[in-house]
Structure formats: structure tokens, C-alpha cells
Amino acid sequence: MAAKTAETQQTQADKTPPASPLKKGNVNIPFDISKLTLEEKLAVLERINADIENETKNKRVLQPTAARTAAPAQPASQAARPTATQLFKSAQPQATDGGSSLFAKRNAASQDSAALANNASAIRSPLARRAAGEDSSGNEIKITNDEFVTLRDFLYDQCGIFVGENRKYLMENRLNTRLRELGLHSFSEYHNYLRYDKNKTAELNELFINMTTNETSFFRNNVQLDIFRDKVLAKLISEQRAKGEKKINIWSAGCSSGEEPYTIAIILLDLLKGEINDWNIKITANDLSLAMLNIARKGTYSEYALRTTPPEIIEKYFIKEGRNYKIVPAAQKLVQFGQINLSRADQLARVERSHIVFCRNVIIYFDDAMKKHVINAFYDNLLPGGYLLIGHSESLHNISRTFKPEHHPGAIIYRKQS
Template identity: 65%
Template sequence: MSSLFSKTISLGKQLKISDQDFAQLRDFIYSQSGIYIADNRKYLLENRLVSRLKELNLKTFSEYHYYLQYDPGRKRELNRLFEVITTNETSFYRNPPQLKVFQDYVLKDILDGLRKSRSKRLRIWSAGCSTGEEPYTIAIILHEVLRTELRSWDIKITANDLSEAVLATARRGYYSEYALRTTPKEIIGRYFEKEDKQYKLKSEVKRLVSFGQINLSDRLQLKRVERSQIVFCRNVIIYFDDDMKKSVINAFYDNLLPGGNLLIGHSESLHNISRTFKPKHYPGAIVYTKEG
């Protein structure tokens, strides 16, 4: 989830959202997802939801709010709502400096520690995985680092997102050239097969990743995620208010095993959000560590 409301829908200019309807829908979206929509985003919410009203043959935003609460199809529509209010723009090997720190320092230290303890059980959580580029990049890095040794490891990358639509795309594992725009050419050659105009991810990468829908505002769902040595949550918490940020970061802290690491987006910070993590500064990245 890298940018929210970055595009608008130019349909139904005659449909306008009142201040009251905006407040109701904003509060509903917040209660369901933790995503907070500021007052200055009102017209963007309006433009995004017009297509849903048209498809459902609803005449007002008030009717749509009622539909989301009481209609028998509300659960399916909630998934559609999540799709239209979030924009999932990402790519493989996004933010290379941070990934280099992950590979050369974070992952190396975790793997070395596991080897010393005679354990080869590695768990990584990608929270807000979008269409799969992030967790698959992590899986590729693991292949690159461990090579033939990977077969002897018990590795699972748990990848979650709010939108079922993006998860379906992720599970397929087919990507455009644009999704690979920041990926080294040799990596594309090793881990993808060209099919017409798309690139198919190889099965040995896909099998390391397990996808599932999760709502980061649901504490019970978060508690069910297997405890991890590493958590990635990049470009997600910027869409939450401070209370929601604190709740999610605390859930990551609880999930992480002692000595585990949290990686967030390069434009994000835990400043004034949490003091439980120890920040470690590297060239091009900050990694937040759970001491213990």
C-alpha cells in the first residue's frame, strides 16, 4: 500500500458527498481498517466511491453507508471498498539501499544466530504485502544468500494484505515488466520465466510465501500470526492515525521474537510512536530491533 488516493475516478460528477456522509463513511472505514482519511481528502473519497455507487445502483453516499452496514452483500462489498480506497503501487527490489542492509546485516545476523543455536527455523512477516512483490523479493534474497543450503532450512514468509484482490494477483505470480523495473537483470533471469509480455515467478520462490487476508486493526487476527524473527511493514503505517500506529507497532513488537527486527518504509518513523524498539542506523536505512 504505497499511496492512498493517488488517482481519481472521473465518473458521476453530479454525485456529491455531504459533510455528514463523509464523516460517516470516514468513521466506518476507520473502524473497519484503521485507515484514516483526513478532511482534505473528502473529494478524493467521493471520486473513488462513485464507481461503487453506480455499480450497486445506489443514488446517494448515505445509501452506500447503509448498504455497507446492513445489506446481505456487505461482506463482499467491504472487500471492494478496501480495493478502491487503497492504491497498491509497488515493485520488486523496491528501495535497494534498505534491502542491501536487510541482506548484509539483518538477515546475516539472524541466520548466524540460528546456526549457532542449531536451529534452522526462520519466520518472516510481510504485513501489507500488496500484490506480492515485497515477500517474493525477500524469498529471492533468501535463495541468493542460502543457495543450496536453503533446502535444509524450515522457512516461511507470511504475507498479508487487507485486499483479497491484490492477494489473488500475488498468488498467481505473474508480473509485468514495470513491476520488475527496479530488479537486477541477473535476478530476473534466474527467478522468472518470460511468457508473452509477462514474467512468471518460479515455483521455488513462490513456495516460501504463504498469503492471507489480514486487517491490521484487528488485534485478534494479528495475534494469530506465527511469531517472527523479522517483520516488514513498509509504506503502510503512514495511512494510520497515531492511535492506530501505536496499536500496530505494539502488535509487531509482541509478534517478534527476542532480537528480532522491524523494517518500515524509508519515509516512515517510529519517533513519538514507540520507544520499545532500539533503532539501529545503517547507510540508507534504519532497522528497529526488539532487544532481549
């Protein structure tokens, strides 16, 4: 009778349906795991390891010590149903049978896990790799020649900034971090992002920041500023007084984070002193970067921004706020900030005509065609007899002959003929 009962139980065991599919969270993983992706297979592997941990723990508690060291072999009928480990290994052609013990299974699973972990690019989807800021090899993202030309031309079309072939490394280095932050793994994807993504406008501003050098300070190049104060501004004030027109318009094109236009404002305050309120003074300060303009509008700077500023100027025109310095309201109210793209003729045409234009260390980013476009725009903007001041290392030679250069010790300034 006992033999018949055992036979009946065995027959029922043979008819028992396979175990339910493995689960990872709320996702059912099919029994035929050869159809799974590598990431799903990895999830199966993680489940196997967890099962082995639980199985090992239970057997250590329930089995006597002797049984654990020498467990009897299972009947063939009970071993017919494959384990999760066997299923996983059957889907991996390179795997070999590591034995039937739990520890052999664990060893095989660990080897599979190590192999998969060492091949991160194969395990993880492109989205996962992008989130970690890696390219397909996990290295720094490199720019191909075709990607460089495409992105360089795009940048030029947007703002006139030209990156020469010899500065390909600059684009690669400066934009690498940005690609990683966005979760992109090629410069082609970044170009598409700039063209089609819903955040393309904001990202364009990030591109402008990364591809320009916003190195500036208050009272930068004091020699040129002395000439501006003593030869240009003092003369203009005298002429305006004589005409009964106490009005001065100055344009700071490419103002970065505001140090230049605020420096001009301080010089005006220092020259006119108490008379400043009798004058209609407007300093128009424009830049391509919204981030730089936001800094400028706040008017708060670190000590580093004042490194070229005379101590008496700091004492008189800045308010100490902790470790920072804030420009005084009298200087701040003379300046109006706004974004401008110097490659856009329509935007340039909207700037009120000026007595003086500052555009220092900006045209170095342009090719000859763009330089001519911008310089001609400045000429059209300037009132007769107006002045143009560019960077001390810049020149209008071979760019424009419409301005008359005036040579001074340590600086050249350009004047529009009356």
C-alpha cells in the same frame, strides 16, 4: 329510407363504448392518464407517436392526393370521442392546442417528448438513474460533510484506515466510480449498502482496495533491501546456524499483490543457494485486500512490476510467459498468503512469532492511536532480538520507544531488545 339508415348508424355510433385502454407491452394503461406516473405518460406518448406514424402511412396510401391536402371536417358526433393525443395533452396543464391536423398533433407530441426528455430526472425513476450511475442532477456524485464523516468513521472502525478532513476529495474521487457501478446515487446509500446488503462483505473488500494505494514493485527501495540482506538477514542466518536452529520466520504485513514477500524469498534463495532445502523457512504474507492476495497467489506479473528489479534477478528467478513474468516455484513455495485486518487484535495474535517483520508504507494510513496499536502488536509478535522494517519515509518517532533504532546510510531499522 337512406336518411333513416344514416340516423340509425349515427345513434349506434354515439352509443359505441370508448376504445380499449392503451397498452405498453402487457401493461394496461387506464384511460384517465392524469393518474399515471411520468414514465407511464411517456409510454403513452411513445404509443401516440407510433399511432400517428401508422395513421399517416395509411392515409397517404388510401386517400387521393386532393383529399390529403384538404380533408373535410369530421361531424361533431364523430369527433366527440377523444384521441390518445388529446387525452395526453389534457393531463399536461402546460400543453396548448396545437391544431387539429395530424402534423399539428405530431408537433405537440414532439414538443411534449422533448420537454420530458430534457427533464430526465423527472421522467426516470431513481432506480433508472442509479442504473446509469447518475445522481439527481446527472452529475458526478458529491459527498456531503456528514456523509464523509459517517463513511470515514465506518472505514476506521473496519480496518483502522483514517482519512483526514483534507482528503475528503480523495474519498469522493476514488469511490465515485464504485457508486456508479453499484447503481447508487449518494454516499449515504453506499454506507447503507456496506452495512446491510447481502454483498456487504465483498463490497468491503472493494472499499479497502479503493481507499489504499497498491503501488509496489519487486526490489522496491534497494538501499533498504541491501541493508536487510547484508546486516539483518546474514546476521540472523549466522546466529541460527550457531544455535543449530535452521529456522527463519518472516512476516510481511501489508504485502499488497505479493512483490515484497517474493522479493524476500528471492533474497533468501540467493543467500542460501543449495542449502535452502536444509532450512525451515516461512514467509507469512498478509493483506487487507482479497483482490491483491489473489494476484499474489498466482505469482504472475507484468514487466512494470519488475521495473526496479536487477536484470540478472529477472533472468534467474522469473519465467517469461508471453508478455508476463511468473515467479519461480522455489520462491513461491516459501510464501504463505492470507487476509488480515491489522486493526483486529485477535487476528494479529494468530500470526506465528517472527524473526523479522516487514510493514512498509502501511502505517501512513493510520492515525496515531492505530499506529501505536499495530506497532505494539509487531513488538509482541517479534522474537527477542527481532527486527522491524517500515517504509523509508516512515518513522516510529512519537509512536513507540520500545524498539531500538539502528541507523544505516539511507535507512533506519528497528530492533526489539533481547
